Amino acid sequence: MTIFLAPKPTRPLSCTHCPVRAQAMCRGMPDEHLEALEAFKLGDRFLHPSSHLFMEGQSTNELYHLVSGWVMSYTLTDDGKRRIIDFALPGALLGYQRDLSGPANHALQCLTPVRVCAIPKGRLFDLLRDYPELAITMAKDHAQTLDGVRDQLTNVTARTARRRIAHFLLQLFQRSQNRHPSVPGEEIRLPINQDHIADALGLTNVYVSKTLRELREDGLMVFRSGCLRIEDPKRFVGEVFSDPLDDNSYRRLAG
């Protein structure tokens, strides 16, 4: 396994032109305060697919804002298996945990080429004190993250493998599509493989493979080599919820 060392940060991009200005923690800040933020940042980093921002147990003094690409967070179980906790899309705040100064309780690994904006942990709370707007945005984002993890918890404990997988792919599909609305019915790119699905849902890759085949043969969806197409949105969603979605949501799935 190759681990790429994160390169020294480059000069930070101006926050004004930040590609995730609308999603990131600073989205609530008025433009005139952005200068102060820029002074705060450590700079941007560019990472290769499959490289780590950090490993579990490692101490860092940086948080990251994901600017572009996909990152996954995971932990290793006692017996060496990977438990994927979640997938982060641009705008996400990475590396935030209870014990900020202690070792990381999870690893962060890139699934695509990644660009992050590095933030010094040590002064995070000073920043929040000086810019309450930032703290409020953060509070909102945390609620969202929490809702997401809880949803995942429900998904994983209360459903069969088939529904879990359908639910999981639907989530990723929707999150991904929020950022890059695609032509309805078109394939969407998910930079993951069957092992990822297995480790995220607590299944074996073998059983994931068998279940994906079922879903495919039933004409619901095709997931192959990182591409997902939902063939029959209505029935696919029915696989996940008993309550149907509203028309608008359907339209966005496939027309």
Add this chain to the structure above:
Amino acid sequence: MTIFLAPKPTRPLSCTHCPVRAQAMCRGMPDEHLEALEAFKLGDRFLHPSSHLFMEGQSTNELYHLVSGWVMSYTLTDDGKRRIIDFALPGALLGYQRDLSGPANHALQCLTPVRVCAIPKGRLFDLLRDYPELAITMAKDHAQTLDGVRDQLTNVTARTARRRIAHFLLQLFQRSQNRHPSVPGEEIRLPINQDHIADALGLTNVYVSKTLRELREDGLMVFRSGCLRIEDPKRFVGEVFSDPLDDNSYRRLAG
């Protein structure tokens, strides 16, 4: 099923003498700001065991600080089963979710007699703006909550029923003991039954019963009628982690 309507709030207790002053969101506030907080509160409420703070789908304009007692949060699945999300102990902030003004995405039900301090949702963010210290404490608490839910996620997806149950009970044991340090080896009171364990871990109550018997017959622990005693801390912990705890943690489990 009897549902107790929450009584009208009483006069708020003075925050200065709040029993959870050291755990609650306001713990970082200097005493001289407490007056402002008191003006903000809606008052305290007292609820009976098994009554609901609110049900899933219900809209409320209050958040709650849990002052005393245990509360559980859960959702109902499509097929009517209960999925317990987590258990809250005094100091927890209840009812906070992404869509603050929308209907609740989970229900909150009391497991014991409960006392909560009601906070108006509508002005929460104003309050955070005025008292950044509060926002910072909230950010820290969220990190903790998030760590907890993630831990639960890992527990539920990556372990056998036996280890899940051991892990789950150990968690509750430790959290509960943090508040009420008990004589080592003594029984600890957990106001839950086997159905709760099942619904929290995604198992059936039948299998929980069988597994608890196993753990009991193996001399690891006894869980009966809401009381838990850990018989053999070393082996019990070994059931949960492969890495042993430090000596201090053992001492707190049972001497």
Add this chain to the structure above:
DNA sequence: CGCGATTTTGATCAATGTCAAAGGTGGTGG
């Protein structure tokens, strides 16, 4: 003492894991 709620037990079944081997697929160097 009696009743509802909870827990236990046993028999049987379905969902998912394990293991092992074979097929694809894409990328790289010759």
Add this chain to the structure above:
DNA sequence: CCACCACCTTTGACATTGATCAAAATCGCG
């Protein structure tokens, strides 16, 4: 353009965990 290799996916036989169902035992409490 081919051959090879690493990685990912598929398949089949079999083992195991945990679910289901139904009935009995126990507990808590009025």
